Amino acid sequence: MSLTEAVRAVLDQLVPVLDARTDLVLRSLVPEDLKPIRSALSELGRADEFTNFSKGDDE
Numbered sequence: 543m544s545l546t547e548a549v550r551a552v553l554d555q556l557v558p559v560l561d562a563r564t565d566l567v568l569r570s571l572v573p574e575d576l577k578p579i580r581s582a583l584s585e586l587g588r589a590d591e592f593t594n595f596s597k598g599d600d601e
Contacts, residue, residue: 545553568576
């Protein structure tokens with residue numbers, strides 16, 4: 543997938559805002575609530591290793 547410069551500019555502005563919001567939400571959770579979230583994110587990260595999405599391939 544390729545992105546236009548305009549889309550990249552929007553993402554450059556949006557991603558830090560979304561990251562900050564995610565950090566705020568996660569900091570509000572107690573450790574017991576974070577454990578299944580971290581586990582799910584870890585599984586998604588492993589699944590990503592079997593795709594081409596993070597490499598930017600079009601196919």
